[in-house]
Amino acid sequence: MHQLCDKRVVVMGLGRFGGGVGVTRYLVGEGADVLVTDTASEEQLRQSINELDDLSIDIRLGSHVTKDFTDADLVVINPAVDPQQNPYLQAAGDAGVAMTSEIRLLVDRLPERLRTIGVTGSAGKSTVTAMIGHILALPQQYEPAPRVHVGGNLGGSLLTDLDQIDACDWVVLELSSFMLQGLSEDQWSPHIAVITNIWPNHLDRHGTFEDYVQAKQAIVKYQSEDDCAVLRQQDINHFSSQLGHRLESEGVVLLGEPCDSSAGGPFASLCGHQRINAMIASNAASRAGVRDDQIQQGISTFIGLPHRLHRVGIFGGIEFYNDSKATTPQSAIAAMESFSKQCLHVILGGYDKGVELKHLASCASSHCQSVYTVGATGPAIARLCEQQDGGAKVFCCGTLDRAVDQAIANANSGDIVLLSPGCASWDQFENYENRGSAFITAVRRSCCGDP
Known part of the structure; x- marks a missing residue:
């Protein structure tokens, strides 16, 4: 220390x-x-x-x-x-x-590693972190709810709260690949490691997908036999060498796909990737000793985080969604697939992080009525969409304001306009929050005449 x-x-x-x-x-x-x-x-x-x-x-x-x-x-x-x-x-x-x-500095000073939950992934980690914290903090039937501290990449520093964190409190941390690189030097992994998914991301920093995965592996690399890892079956190949023989133990929870909403169950009211987030958070909370009924209550009362598939409203019969936090192609694809085909108008593009955009363009072309591209990657995404056979109309708009205006002009009553860029915001905005707020402002300006 x-x-x-x-x-x-x-x-x-x-x-x-x-x-x-x-x-x-x-x-x-x-x-x-x-x-x-x-x-x-x-x-x-x-x-x-x-x-x-x-x-x-x-x-x-x-x-x-x-x-x-x-x-x-x-x-x-x-x-x-x-x-x-x-x-x-x-x-x-x-x-x-x-x-x-x-x-x-924080994890070196936490009073009890066995009360830590770390969440990482290429998308969904902020939502899953907040959801786990929400579930853990709910009042329990026979005993008071434990105190829960949520931090890391999600928000402000918990260092200033250290004097309020007791050994029996839960600490839930969102951990980025950059954070995990440093924690690997300290040979630290959380007691419960949660991995939402692994897709190519931040290749402008890491260089290769292999190096990116190596950074993520630190979340389980230094766990002991008594620790737990929660991850999806589709990602197991990226972590099998670190988990080793633990793969056969109860300490590793491998998750498949959640049941379709038509099958009922605790996630029935949620759309595609929201069901996946809820499934992951539920299993992590269960490993922390939370009862099933409390988990279901937590899932049903979780409001969600801003700029993550947030419903802005209906104006002129057109429904608007702000998913500015979708900074990877895969997260944008998941958002698009949450809506019905042919009524969807999507806004894509932003800062170039060096990731492959072909699958994003393919999904947009086949799943959307129209595609509006913005930012540094906008021209490339537009060209890729036009090369597909999906049939979506493609508009290279450059700026978010022009994209919103064009989408509103083309949309009909009952259609959906979705901002889910699939790229970071840094080429035109300071962060994804500013981009999401700019989208909401543009929608209200165009639809309601707000200044």
Whole structure:
């Protein structure tokens, strides 16, 4: 465990949305001498800076300085920064400076690993993380509900809540591939590992699908015989070498496909990929000792997260859905397949993460009435759609506003307009939340005359 009192700690990356705020506050509280450094400007980081106004820290904005890193006792790295490609971190490493991350500091200080649940995957991990936390936090029949702390990639840092986390509390963490790369250095895996799915993603960072999978494998790699893994049968080949003989034990839960909604059951009211998320979360909660009736109550009362197949409303007889969080082709395909064919108008495209887009275009062409493409990948997706035999009309719109206007002009009463980009947002928006909000604004402007 890194000792922090009176140490010179550099936080690399404050983040425009406060990603470094929690860890900075924690470090100061532990007595560290903190420097926050970020290449963004003061104007871009104003909101995050305001949250640190009451702290005595140094802040360097607009650029990094090598000496800050080589003179530090410890560097805390933002997960979005690739240590292998960053010259400042390479200089720190050459100088023998220790490096860590917010999530590594957290798990090193949690009071009980046997009360941790980690969730990873290429899509659905935020929803499954939140769903598990919701189920665990429900009041139980004969005893009070345990306290549950949900964090990791999903939201703010839990470091500032450490003094409120007891050994009997549950800690549920969404873990990205970037986070897991760091945790692998600490040889840490959660007590209950949950894997939603594995598809090609973040190849712009990892380089190959094999390297991406290797990062994900850390979630089970350091588990013991007494730990548990919950994953789908379709993904077992990616984790079989890490799970080894445990595959034959009760500690590994392999899931097939959930029953179709026509068959009834606890997931009957949910659409395709929502049923899959509920199935995964239910099995993880069961492994945590939650009763079946409590799990069913949790599934039925879970509201969901914003920008994840969220129903915006019906305007002029047209139904609108915001699925801006669909940043991979597979998640967009799952969203499209949740709706009936031929009444669907889909908006696709965004930042190019280097993943294959042919299957996305094929599904859109065969499953949708019209396809509207935006962003950096828009032209490529449009060309791929036009090469398919599905029959969908294709419009290369460039911007989200134009795509919304075009979709509304073409849609009829009873049709559905779906934003499910299948790509990240960074080419035109700061994040997927901004993109989703822009979609809602464009819909209301076009349909209701809102400014």
